Amino acid sequence: MEISQETKELIEKAGEEGAKRALQNIGLADETAGEDVRELRNLLDAWRGAKRTMGQTIIRMITTGILMALAVGIYAKFGGPK
Numbered sequence: 001m002e003i004s005q006e007t008k009e010l011i012e013k014a015g016e017e018g019a020k021r022a023l024q025n026i027g028l029a030d031e032t033a034g035e036d037v038r039e040l041r042n043l044l045d046a047w048r049g050a051k052r053t054m055g056q057t058i059i060r061m062i063t064t065g066i067l068m069a070l071a072v073g074i075y076a077k078f079g080g081p082k
Contacts, residue, residue, distance in 0.1 A: 003011075023029045028036060 020029065023033065
């Protein structure tokens with residue numbers, strides 16, 4: 001079944017109008033919308049970087065704590081005051 005050119009144009013226009021309406025509903029229909037989206041992406045990238053750094057910092061703190069506990073244990077067992 002073949003769709004007529006007129007039907008294709010009507011579907012395309014309906015799709016464009018729906019997209020415009022959706023962008024208006026979320027406040028991205030003005031001339032600064034592109035800048036807004038770029039800013040949101042930058043914020044998301046910064047958030048992801050902060051989460052990654054926080055995770056790495058927590059792992060380093062845990063590792064340092066374990067190594068310090070081992071060092072204190074070894075010192076107490078072998079090198080402590082006699």
